[in-house]
Amino acid sequence: MQALSTESYKGVRDFYPDQMRIQNYLLDTMHRVVRRFGYMQYDASLLEDADLYRAKSGSELVNEQTYTFTDRGGREVTLRPEMTPTLARMIAGQRKTLSMPARWYSIPNCFRYEKPQRGRLREFWQLNVDMFGSESLYADAETITIAYSLLIEYGAKPEMFLIKINNRKIMRELLQNICNLDVDAEYGVSKLIDRKHKISEQEFNNQLKSLCNDFAVEQIQNFLKVQKIDELNENLRGALGVDELIQVFKTLDSIGITNYIFDPTLMRGLDYYTGVVFEVFDSGNENNRSLFGGGRYDYLVDMFGCESVTATGFGMSDIVVQKFLETYDLVPDIQSSLDLVICTLDVDSIDFAMNMAQNLRNNGITTLVDFSEKKLGAKIGSANDNGARYLICIGSNEVASGMVTVKHLSMRTETEISTDLLGDFFEKRSLST
RNA sequence: GUGAUCAUCGUCUAACGGUUAAGACAGCGGUUUGUGGUACCGCUAAUUCGGGUUCGAUUCCCGGUGGUCACCCCA
Numbered sequence: 001m002q003a004l005s006t007e008s009y010k011g012v013r014d015f016y017p018d019q020m021r022i023q024n025y026l027l028d029t030m031h032r033v034v035r036r037f038g039y040m041q042y043d044a045s046l047l048e049d050a051d052l053y054r055a056k057s058g059s060e061l062v063n064e065q066t067y068t069f070t071d072r073g074g075r076e077v078t079l080r081p082e083m084t085p086t087l088a089r090m091i092a093g094q095r096k097t098l099s100m101p102a103r104w105y106s107i108p109n110c111f112r113y114e115k116p117q118r119g120r121l122r123e124f125w126q127l128n129v130d131m132f133g134s135e136s137l138y139a140d141a142e143t144i145t146i147a148y149s150l151l152i153e154y155g156a157k158p159e160m161f162l163i164k165i166n167n168r169k170i171m172r173e174l175l176q177n178i179c180n181l182d183v184d185a186e187y188g189v190s191k192l193i194d195r196k197h198k199i200s201e202q203e204f205n206n207q208l209k210s211l212c213n214d215f216a217v218e219q220i221q222n223f224l225k226v227q228k229i230d231e232l233n234e235n236l237r238g239a240l241g242v243d244e245l246i247q248v249f250k251t252l253d254s255i256g257i258t259n260y261i262f263d264p265t266l267m268r269g270l271d272y273y274t275g276v277v278f279e280v281f282d283s284g285n286e287n288n289r290s291l292f293g294g295g296r297y298d299y300l301v302d303m304f305g306c307e308s309v310t311a312t313g314f315g316m317s318d319i320v321v322q323k324f325l326e327t328y329d330l331v332p333d334i335q336s337s338l339d340l341v342i343c344t345l346d347v348d349s350i351d352f353a354m355n356m357a358q359n360l361r362n363n364g365i366t367t368l369v370d371f372s373e374k375k376l377g378a379k380i381g382s383a384n385d386n387g388a389r390y391l392i393c394i395g396s397n398e399v400a401s402g403m404v405t406v407k408h409l410s411m412r413t414e415t416e417i418s419t420d421l422l423g424d425f426f427e428k429r430s431l432s433t
Numbered sequence: 434g435u436g437a438u439c440a441u442c443g444u445c446u447a448a449c450g451g452u453u454a455a456g457a458c459a460g461c462g463g464u465u466u467g468u469g470g471u472a473c474c475g476c477u478a479a480u481u482c483g484g485g486u487u488c489g490a491u492u493c494c495c496g497g498u499g500g501u502c503a504c505c506c507c508a
Contacts, residue, residue, distance in 0.1 A: 005481095005498095007481095007498095007499070010498090010499070053508090064434080064506095065506075065507090065508090070454075081508065082508045083508095084508070085508085091445095110508090112507090112508085114434095114506075114507085115434075115435095115505095116499095116500085116501095117500095117501075117503095118500090118501065118502080120507080126508095198504095272508090285477055290507095315508080343468085345466095345467055346466095346467090347469090374461095374462095375463095375465080375466095375468065376469090377465090377468075377469060377470070377471095378470080379468090380468065380469050380470070381469070381470035382470085383469095383470095384469075384470060385470080391468090391469095393467070393468065395467060396467095397467080405468090407469090407471080408466080411470080414468095
């Protein structure tokens, strides 16, 4: 019989303890920062009815880029490729009873059937932060502030990343009302602008000319050259989207966030965005890559047949954050931690040690009993490697006398104490060190 | 999905169309039978899989698998 492979399934990761500590750090930081803004956690199953994604994005996506299968009852099931449709479903389901605005977050694992690459795997964890039921632009500003705060909390400096901001409404005003494009042409131009940085100037202009007339081409080219919001030409200055952005920028300024720019070329791929959109970029010279982003999507809940609920939010994947932190050497060296390791010196002392350890654990002290038959020196070494703060050896002397020697491993000090008093000893110590 | 590129002990590296595939780290054991990781010695452990060329393939060729890069897509 052929041996089974020890490799994990294609495109997913095993989290050995060393990686799990990092993963926990990444996710714990997300929880901490987002809760600090008053957001409440929700979650759902990773299984969803495949129709949920068909409704939103067309069947091609569902069939080719998701894990979709038929269950024993003949239902089409999809492993969630993202959280937003699930969230919209949950919001719609409780539409009448939720108090708005609702500030919700989640860190689901999501699955995409794609060819894996670095930073892009088939399973990933994605922080989702969303606010429902507020059409205020302060909601958009708050969302961007959370995104900013997360990276700062991870240890990033503002100059390490750049927040690009745009408003879909400006583009819609330009393409629909000023250039008078039909729906197809508008869609084509949008996709083209999204790809602008990937193709040459020449190529871009050629494709643009094939999509719309000379007047529109000139308008669009002029618009895309704009560097600052107040440089927008007369036609657009009065547009609703411009005023909205000015207000969001004012709020960001008042908070002290300076590493943002207005970027007229920023589209974000998603069709469901309706207003302010933003995307955070690594500002390092080598990889100017997109880290994550989000924006306003006011009509997504409509597909559940209920009253519209305004919404704004963003998503951020664990993998992208980790790669970003690695390039700036910001991944902390996290040690596992143990309050105490008890080393047994002979087999007859193990029961005594086990009993002692259990009493300490009942007092909330993290205690490991090393009952292996290794040399004592090796046991002390591995206690150190495991991040233990204190060490106690138990042999026949200790069992007979009830007195133990507590070693503080890093300070190399020893304290002799009765086993009865150990609970108090650690309770006092854990408060101080 | 398309194209490119890579694949050697658990990890990082070395070597070669030909005798037993080398080293370091890690792990385990010993020198040391109740107290600090050291030092010294030893042990464990690999050519991704399948096919082809060849007297002989880990090496060359083809294919699979997996990683990486670009495209596609990026929710």
